[in-house]
């Protein structure tokens with residue numbers, strides 16, 4: 001089965017899936033996106049992703065391209081037209097195509113594109129042994145809660161991590177406080193086994209995985225503290241981990257080459273990963289060994 005994508009009402013071979021050069025997403029980053037995992041062709045936490053997507057659209061005053069129900073049906077249809085049972089759905093909605101001019105165009109219709117890629121789960125070794133992160137300067141705008149396609153600072157930070165042989169870059173502001181990763185949220189575990197993570201405000205992109213993991217942790221009676229933490233505190237933490245749609249819950253065992261805790265994944269992180277795998281199973285029927 002060829003790879004099929006969706007562009008503005010049409011299902012096309014991926015190689016033909018294109019938008020116009022004057023699409024405002026391309027020229028101004030004037031658009032938003034979502035990345036949603038699916039297993040057994042079922043979206044994981046689809047309703048939560050949809051809620052965030054519609055919020056992002058409202059925040060940028062981009063008109064809804066179709067009804068919520070219709071958009072959900074298109075997502076399912078794109079998955080159905082590809083041969084993957086497990087994978088990742090990428091969706092982007094821009095303000096549309098119009099002659100280049102900064103103010104919102106009067107008549108443009110939002111552009112909607114969707115594509116399916118393979119599952120991007122971390123390698124078994126990374127889950128078992130944990131991963132390294134580096135730090136990079138936080139240099140993004142002040143509305144990081146909107147999932148906009150304007151990702152240049154994230155791209156640069158993630159590239160620095162890749163060049164350094166690290167999995168992720170943690171973004172540190174001028175006061176030494178960590179906001180989140182270039183492509184993930186993060187948390188540390190304090191002396192009393194409490195999970196400490198940045199609150200979901202305008203300084204971070206409030207991840208769906210983060211929200212689900214915190215809910216699962218609270219339900220399991222674990223202590224969660226939502227407050228910013230510094231790089232210094234992270235280096236002295238018992239454990240650290242990151243969360244995202246494509247990483248699930250991933251132990252972080254080194255920051256800038258220095259070990260976190262004993263340098264191995266800790267019990268709190270492992271417990272959360274187990275809870276998250278159970279959640280995936282309940283939602284989609286996908287079992288992790």
Ligand code: PDD
Nearest residue numbers: 035182183184185205207208209244245
């Ligand atoms: N990234 N923070 C940032 C900056 C992110 O880019 C992401 C996700 C997250 C985690 O969000 P979620 O749990 O909803 O995936 C946090 C996606 C996967 C990406 O850009 O590919």
